[in-house]
Amino acid sequence: MPIFEYRCNACNEVSEFLVLGKEEVLSCGKCGSQDLVKQMSAHNAPAASTRGPAEQASGGCCGAPGSCGSPGSCCSA
Numbered sequence: 746m747p748i749f750e751y752r753c754n755a756c757n758e759v760s761e762f763l764v765l766g767k768e769e770v771l772s773c774g775k776c777g778s779q780d781l782v783k784q785m786s787a788h789n790a791p792a793a794s795t796r797g798p799a800e801q802a803s804g805g806c807c808g809a810p811g812s813c814g815s816p817g818s819c820c821s822a
Protein backbone atom coordinates (compact mmCIF):
# COMPACT_ATOMS: atom_id res chain seq x y z
CA MET A 746 0.00 0.00 0.00
CA PRO A 747 1.29 3.44 -0.86
CA ILE A 748 1.71 4.80 2.61
CA PHE A 749 4.00 7.76 2.91
CA GLU A 750 5.26 9.68 5.86
CA TYR A 751 5.12 13.43 5.77
CA ARG A 752 6.64 15.85 8.20
CA CYS A 753 4.87 19.11 8.83
CA ASN A 754 7.06 22.17 8.38
CA ALA A 755 4.89 24.14 10.74
CA CYS A 756 4.86 21.90 13.79
CA ASN A 757 7.24 19.03 12.85
CA GLU A 758 4.49 16.51 13.35
CA VAL A 759 5.10 13.38 11.31
CA SER A 760 1.99 11.82 9.88
CA GLU A 761 1.37 8.82 7.69
CA PHE A 762 -0.89 9.19 4.69
CA LEU A 763 -2.32 6.59 2.42
CA VAL A 764 -1.81 8.27 -0.92
CA LEU A 765 -4.22 7.00 -3.55
CA GLY A 766 -4.42 9.93 -5.95
CA LYS A 767 -1.47 11.77 -7.35
CA GLU A 768 -2.76 15.21 -6.58
CA GLU A 769 -4.25 14.64 -3.23
CA VAL A 770 -4.08 17.61 -0.92
CA LEU A 771 -2.57 16.52 2.35
CA SER A 772 -2.75 18.49 5.50
CA CYS A 773 -1.15 18.04 8.86
CA GLY A 774 -3.34 16.10 11.25
CA LYS A 775 -2.13 18.23 14.12
CA CYS A 776 -2.15 21.83 12.93
CA GLY A 777 -3.81 21.55 9.52
CA SER A 778 -0.90 23.03 7.59
CA GLN A 779 -0.42 21.80 4.05
CA ASP A 780 3.28 22.51 4.15
CA LEU A 781 4.32 18.89 4.35
CA VAL A 782 7.58 17.29 3.37
CA LYS A 783 7.63 13.71 2.23
CA GLN A 784 9.86 11.49 4.30
CA MET A 785 11.71 8.38 3.33
CA SER A 786 9.33 5.58 4.01
CA ALA A 787 10.20 3.63 7.09
CA HIS A 788 8.18 0.71 5.74
CA ASN A 789 10.78 -0.07 3.12
CA ALA A 790 13.64 -0.10 5.54
CA PRO A 791 14.61 -3.36 7.15
CA ALA A 792 13.17 -3.20 10.61
CA ALA A 793 14.03 -6.34 12.46
CA SER A 794 12.62 -4.96 15.67
CA THR A 795 9.07 -4.93 14.27
CA ARG A 796 9.21 -8.60 13.45
CA GLY A 797 8.00 -10.88 16.14
CA PRO A 798 10.29 -13.39 17.77
CA ALA A 799 7.90 -16.11 16.67
CA GLU A 800 8.85 -15.50 13.07
CA GLN A 801 12.49 -15.91 13.88
CA ALA A 802 11.81 -19.07 15.80
CA SER A 803 9.87 -20.59 12.92
CA GLY A 804 12.59 -19.86 10.41
CA GLY A 805 15.39 -22.25 9.92
CA CYS A 806 13.75 -25.55 10.69
CA CYS A 807 13.65 -26.19 6.94
CA GLY A 808 17.03 -24.69 6.44
CA ALA A 809 15.81 -21.35 5.15
CA PRO A 810 14.33 -18.50 7.17
CA GLY A 811 10.66 -17.96 6.41
CA SER A 812 10.27 -21.25 4.57
CA CYS A 813 8.09 -22.70 7.30
CA GLY A 814 4.43 -21.81 7.43
CA SER A 815 4.32 -22.38 11.13
CA PRO A 816 6.75 -23.75 13.67
CA GLY A 817 7.13 -27.42 13.18
CA SER A 818 4.88 -27.56 10.11
CA CYS A 819 7.56 -29.15 7.99
CA CYS A 820 9.54 -30.86 10.66
CA SER A 821 8.85 -34.43 11.56
CA ALA A 822 9.69 -34.75 15.18
Ligand SMILES: [Zn+2]
Pocket residue numbers: 753754755756757758773774775776777778
Ligand atom coordinates in the same frame (compact mmCIF):
# COMPACT_ATOMS: atom_id res chain seq x y z
ZN1 LIG B 1 1.49 20.61 11.60
